[in-house]
Structures are given as C-alpha cells and as structure tokens.
Amino acid sequence: MKMNGARILLESLKREGVDLVFGYPGGTVINLYDELMNVREIRHILPRHEQGGTHAADGYARATGKVGVAIATSGPGATNTITGIATAYMDSIPMVIITGQVPTPLIGNDAFQEVDIIGITRPITKHSFLIRHAKDIPTIVRKAFYIARSGRPGPVLIDFPKDVQISQAEFKWPETIEIRGYKPNLEGHQKQVEKAVEMLLAARRPVMYVGGGVILANAATELTELARTLQFPVTTTLMGLGAFPESDPLALKMLGMHGAYAANMAMTHSDLILAVGARFDDRVTGKIATFAPHAKIIHIDVDPTSIRKNVRVDLPIVGDTRDVLVKMIDCLKGLTEKVAAQHSAMEAWHEDISGWKAKHPISYKQSSSIIKPQYVIQKLRELSEEDAIMATDVGQHQMWVAQFFEFNQPRTLLTSGGLGTMGFGIPSAMGAQAAYPKRQVICVCGDGGVQMNMQELATMVQHRLPVKIVVLNNNFLGMVRQWQELFFDKRYSQTCLELPMDFAKIAEAYGAKGLKADKPSEVEQVIKEGFAHDGPVIMEFKIAREEKVLPMVPAGASLNEMVLNA
C-alpha cells in the first residue's frame, strides 16, 4: 500500500514496538505531526523544551531498557536536543532521535531553520541517517533501532527532510536487515572465560568492580549470583548502582572520587579486579599510575575500545556481560571444592574489609537545628517504596543520593554519569514516570540544576505524571563551591545564587503542589505529605549551606588519598 513518508515512518515505529514518543512540533515536522493524529497506537508527550524531551526519552530508556524516542524540528529544535544526545551517548543509552530537515533541494542553502544536525551530532551519536527516499524509511528505522539497542547501546539520529515526509512510497517492512560493518561481538570467548575463572579462584584479595554495562545488559541477577557464589566483595560505579544490592554484606558501595573508604581501600589493596561493564573512568581510578598497584585485572565489556583504554588489562573478555557472567557461573558449577577452599583463604581479606567499613563508614554529622542534606536522602529511602525510581541532577546532591540512598535494584537510578548534565533530573524522571505511571518516581535536584528544565513541570501537570521533586536548596552551586573552598582558598567566584527563590510557589504556579521545610523536625512530614499527594510535587529543603560531599579523592590524587574530614 502506498503512503506518504511521514506515515511510513510512524508505521515503522509501530513495528519497532514504540508506543510512546517525546516530541516538539515545528515547520519541518508538521507533516509528521499531521499523520500522528491518524496513528492512535503511539502516545505523544509534548515537553516544553526539546532538551527536556530528549532527556525524557533517555529517562524512559534507562528505566525500561527499551529504546527511547524523541522528535524535534529542524534547526533550533534539532540543536536543542544536543545536550540530551550527548548525555545518552556518554552513558550508552539506547535512543532514536528523529529531526525534521529542510526539503532535500534546499539542503546546504542556509535555508530557514536549516542546520547540519548530522554533522553537529556526529561525535555524540552511535550512528546517524539522512533519509533521502521514502521507500528507504522502513530499513533505516529498523537499522537505527537495531544499532541503538545492540552491542554497547547509544543514541542514533535520523534526519528526515520535509519533502521526503510528503512523497509517496510503498510501505514494506524488511524481515531481516544486514549491516556488514556492524557485527557486535556478544559471545564471550569460552577459553578466556575458563582462564578468568582460574584467575578468580587463585585470588586472595579480589574485588568485583561493576559498572553501568551490567544494568544495560540486564545482567544484575547473574552478577549477584556470581558475587555470592564466590563471596567476592562488590563495588559499583555511579552508573552501576543497583546492579548489586547495597544491602548485601558483600557490598562495598560506590568507589572513586566520592566513593566509600572501604571501596577505595579494597581496590588499592586487591590482588585481582574483576571489572564488569565498567570503563575505568578518571573519576573512578584517581591517579592512574598508583591505581590498584597489586591487582591483576580481568575486564569484561561488550565494547572492545573500553578495554585497555585507560588501564592495563591482564585478561580481556569482549562480549555481552550477561553472556560472559552466565558462562562463568556455569564454569564454577563443577568447581565447588575449589570455591569452598577459596572462601576460607579469603578470610583475612574479608576481615580487612570489615575493618575499613567500620573505620570510616559513609557518614555525616547530624544537626538538630539545620537540615543536613544526607538526612533528607536517608529519610527519602526510608519513606519511599522499595522499587522507587530515583532520578538526580548533577552536583553535590547527586553524590549524596549515590552515598545515602541505598540502591538494591537495577534501573532504579537515573543519573547523568558520563557527561554530568545539570538539568537532566526533572525531564528524565518525567520520562520514567510516563513509562511507569504507577511506580514512585523521585527526582532530587539542587537549587542550581532545578532551574534548568523546570519548565517540564508544566508537562508533568498536563500529562498527570506525579514526579516527586526534591530540591536541596543551599543557595549555592554547591559542588563548585566545595572545590573553591578546598582548592581555591574559599574564593567563591560566581557560585552563590544570591536571589532567594520560593520553589514551592513556582510549583503552585504550574498547578503542581509546593511544600517546604526549614527545620530537621519538618523533613519527615514534608516527605510524607509530598509522597501522599496524587500529582507532581516540589519539596524544598533549606539545607546546611556549606555542607561538603565527603570522602573525596582530590583530582589527580591516588584512590587511597581520601579527604575524610575537611
């Protein structure tokens, strides 16, 4: 059956199982939006800014594991998606972004609202396509989704000129697709797995170092099983939080710049690191030269470029982390005696770790007169549902969430780890809430980041997305202020947000609920009231202004050189 290009694209999205898109109309997507009115199976959420829409698609993808879809018009609509695309790219989030483009004959003529969005986004997309003929749309859409979700996932952009949206073609869905230059290596090499298992069983001071790759590969169950079988301590990166239950005695919690003392000490003293779906980012390793000096490193990752990029690796295994973990578990099944022998050989190591945990647990000094941000996070955990989804913005509050909100399930933390995008929290929470209308979705922000993308409150109210937004207000851009305090002689250059804002009133103006607390005694009541409200809420907490995120490994220092009290 012949149909126009716009309809072919929407039919193709349906074939990919898309039932929700976040998009913003405009001149070069007006035909697409016109056809959208005829396609009932696809729900559309209109954000108030294309950046918000892109982060929402990202949050949807992080929470569900499905490919998030965002639509924007050409020119400024397309450029507004860039931060969202880069955020998804850095954290390997599967996403397809569809941008309108000026009609094909005008491309290159500096037409109204024309921008070379494929060129602009080339370094921050996994791949991109310019549609030239309507008949190519189904194949392009199928390829785009396949590339976005397979291997190491990532965002894929489809640029869709206006004339192609109008032109007619036959809709033919390809049963199979073949991309000769793209064959992700998913199966871990059996021999390498066996060698790895040998190394695992020979270790006396092992650590499992777990990243977001485990969550992306839906391998949290397998990872947890392997760790418990081997009785190996587990530390997670920021992106890995939720891959292993932090309530488990084997959990060391997060490592790195603001990681737990025990986690960083364990890495420094270990004789074997099993890295799973993690990429040895500079926020994790500290000074490379002194990173884990005694450890052999086994590195499992689906992306070969992650291996040996930052650190030497003794045994690489390229493959889907789930596939490799399953093979390891199978391999260990025949070796129960050796596993038991190793358990007793690791007693001293477990004692060391308990000692480190007891010496410097993640902690803070409580106050009866002023609200401590860490206390708010602890209360949020205590009063929230077990499977609540937590989105954060970027900065101090993000680290306090990572340290004090115990993550026990995968896909319950939505945070911009790689790019560190302020303004990510609110829209990503919105995307997750749209995916799971019944689940509790919380978003913790600072008073800086909340003002980037707070326009999405309108979207939440309109679409009845009851996100619980928590603003930890210290009237500072807190993380930069902390660095200025510690490393720049307290010269607070442009980090004080002098104007006192009433965030509760802003919420009310959008038709959401606004609550606030100034004293520790009010915290619990505000959270209870906010959680009980059937709609979006801003809960504002006036917190201790100069509270710092500790411990801290200063930039360029070794992991064991932590500032514990400052």
Next chain:
Amino acid sequence: MQHTISVVVENEFGVLARVAGLFSGRGFNIDSLSVAPTSDESLSRITIVTRGDDAVLEQITKQLNKLVDVIKVLDFSEDNAIERELALIKVSAEDESRAEVLRIVDIFRAKIIDVTPKSYTIEATGAPAKINAILDLLRPLGLKELVRTGAVAIGRGAKGWKG
C-alpha cells in the same frame, strides 16, 4: 612509530567525515590520507598514515572498527605490505642544474611530465622513503611546488582483500 592503516568503508557520503572526525576528536594524528573507490563500487578504501605507540594504535584500530560504516581495518607493517606514493614535483631547472635534475630523475626512475625553459615537473612514485630521498636531492636545486598523494598500501602475497 609510524603506521599505515587501510580502512575499507561504505562508499557513501559522510563516511570520510566520520573517519576524519574520529581522528580529530580523539586527538589521533593523520600524517597522510588517501581515499578512492575500490573494484567493488559500494566500497571505498581509505589509507591513513598515522603515528602513536602500541596503545594508541590499538585504540585507533578499535575505534575505527566501532564505526558502523567501517567494514574492515587492516593495520599494515613494513614486512607484510607494500606501500607506494606518487608525488608531483615542480623544480627549477636552469643552466647547469637542468642536467642535474635529469640525472636525478633517471636514477629514481621518475618521469618528466612538463617542461618549461625554467622548470621541470616531475612525476615520482615509490615508497614514501624514496619520495623523501628524491626530494632531498631536488630541494637544493630549487623546489617550486610539491604535491604528494599520501601513501597507499596493499598486503603482500597471493591473498587479496576483495573490494
């Protein structure tokens, strides 16, 4: 260390930008680059001469392989491949230096492809080192203009990489 990498890619617009962008974005060097379609018109072959230690070379190869439009990456070393480059050289040739230029051209089995009373234009082919050598000899005579194609390379032996 200098390396010659041959990259077989989809013969589509934008692919060269992806490859070149990867080098600039990740801070890899490009000493020379040449690109043209292969016998299979759906494919192009890019030859890049680059520099770096083993770790950098490993990253370059892996990152290239990661690009969706890259079909094959061949990392050539001196003993498993033959490299050739073509240079067009415009050199001053007056009075006694005219004969000297001709002698050099003869020794290097190069060709004169354009003549004026004051100059010769030479076509020289060979391994990049040979091109450097002829240039070293011609430079004192007055090099007016130089255009090099950059190296292309092909593996030794009977086995070919189709395309």
